[in-house]
Amino acid sequence: MKKFDKVIGALIGFYIVISIMLPVLLKGVNNKPDGEYKVEINRVYSGLIEEASFTEPDLSSYKFIKSVEFLPASEETKKEEIAKFYKSTNDLEYEVKPWFSGDKLIGYLRFNYEGRYSDKNILLKVELAVFIFAAVLISILLYVRNSILKPFNILSKMPYELSKGNFKEELKESKSRYFGKFIWAINLLRENLDHHKIKELKLEKEKKLLLLSISHDIQTPLSAIKLYAKAIEENLYDTNEKKVSAAKLIQEKSLEIENFVKDIIKTSKEDILEIEVKNSEFYLKDLVDKVIATYEEKCNLKMIGFIVEAYNNKLIKGDMDRTLEVIGNILENALKYGDGREIKMCFYEEDYCQLIKIYNSGEQVSQNEFNHIFDSFYRASNSKDKPGNGLGLYICKHIMKKMDGEIFATCESEGMSFTLVFRD
Structure with missing residues (x-):
């Protein structure tokens, strides 16, 4: 910003020097009237x-x-x-x-x-021309400074503050045609990050309290199991009936511990599933256009055939942003796990439902793995040495369920396909 101000100052100084020098430069020329x-x-x-x-x-x-x-x-x-x-x-x-x-x-x-040629006339004309040129140029530079560089200079600090976890500093709203909407989006991002940070801290606290509570509760059945096991080991029970009774008690206490473990798993899942879905209506064409804008060039760079078949534009019930998230997850998996030959999107209408089928060529997963691809934290054997956490398809299924829709997978002859079902 300071360097740009120096450029403007230098331009103003240059204009002043030229204005002073013009009468001297034109003095010899202007005294030569036409013969x-x-x-x-x-x-x-x-x-x-x-x-x-x-x-x-x-x-x-x-x-x-x-x-x-x-x-x-x-x-x-x-x-x-x-x-x-x-x-x-x-x-x-x-x-x-x-x-x-x-x-x-x-x-x-x-x-x-x-x-x-009159001395004064030509001098005034040249001075006026130089002044207009300088005024226009300086005005453009000032406009660029105040409308583009200054807001951008302020915005450039925000990502650094966000990276440090400082979510409290708010950007002032701007009516700038270039940065107004961007500033609004940055503030919205900051508020969301701040909200998630508070929520994460709260969940972390609740998790610790839950783990402490469950750990305490587990101690009781665990102590009983150890006690019964030691009694059996030392042959303290003189009859088979007592031994069977002790074994049953051990089994009961094991079930208690198993239930505690299930509670922990359930709580972890509920944290993941807390995804907000705003159901409304959107046009299929708007959705497809955004998908093409995001993935067509990416596929072209990787030399992957990206085919979008013909469709009838219609209103679809659901959340467009979340639908894009679902399709994005499936396409990212196709890019990651497919063989790089072809990705295709097809559209159908069946039983008053809109179906979007996404196919990618590549190796199929085994039948046993296929039955678990929508489970949380599950990763198939073809995901080795590839980054991921096994939550993508699990989240997709949850989002579609919240939109009153469905998602299911199919093993194709030379690949896999995922079909999204939207109800009319």
């Missing part, structure tokens, strides 16, 4: 000296000569008249010629003319 005025003077002069007395000539057809004055050559002529005759008027240039009748001097003729 055409001499032709007009000679023509008027020739016409006047043929007359017996001075008569004001008609100068309407002349371009340079503005007026002609006469000073008699007489002893009665006053000094004031002579001084006035030779005095410059209206910033015009003049030329004086004698008027002879034979050998007798009658007087003097003064021709007032304007050269083609």
Whole structure:
């Protein structure tokens, strides 16, 4: 920002120097009027000296000569008249010629003319042109500074603050056509991150309390199991009935511990499933356009055939942003786990439902793995050495369920497909 201000300051300084130097630079040039005025003077002069007395000539057809004055050559002529005759008027240039009748001097003729280039006129024009150019250029630079660079300079600090976990500093709203919506989005992102941070801390606290509570509760059945196991080991039970009873008690206590473990797993899942879905309506074309804009170029760069078959545009019930998230998860998996030959989107209408089928060529998963692909934290054997956490398809299924829809997978002859079902 400071460097840009220096550029503006340097430009203003350069303009001031040029404005000062212009009169000096143009001084020698502007004192060279065009020689055409001499032709007009000679023509008027020739016409006047043929007359017996001075008569004001008609100068309407002349371009340079503005007026002609006469000073008699007489002893009665006053000094004031002579001084006035030779005095410059209206910033015009003049030329004086004698008027002879034979050998007798009658007087003097003064021709007032304007050269083609007037010092003041050309200087004013050049000064005005330079001023307008400088004003426009400086205005553009100031506009860029205040409307683009200054807001961007403020925005550039926000990602750094967010990366440090500082979610409290709010950007002032702006009506700028370039950054107004972007600032609004950054503030919304900041608020969401702050909300999730608070929520995460709260969940973390609840998890710790839950783990402490369950750990305490587990101690009781676990102590009983250890006690019964030790009694059996030391053969303290003298009859089979007592041994069977102890085994049953161990089994009961094991079930208690198993239930506690289920509670832990259930709580962990509920944290993952807390996804907000805003059900409304959106056009299928808007959804497809966004998918194409995001993935067509990506597929082209990886030399993967990306095919979007024809469809009928219609209103779909659901959350468009969440639907994009679902399709994005499936397409990312296709890019990650497919063989890189083809990805295809097909559209169907069945039983008052809109179906979107996404197919990718590649290796199929085994039947046993296929039955678990929508489970949380599950990763198939083809995911080795590939980043991921096994939650993508699990979240997709949960989102579709919240939109009153469905998602199911199918093993194809040369790949896999996922079908999204939207109810009308």
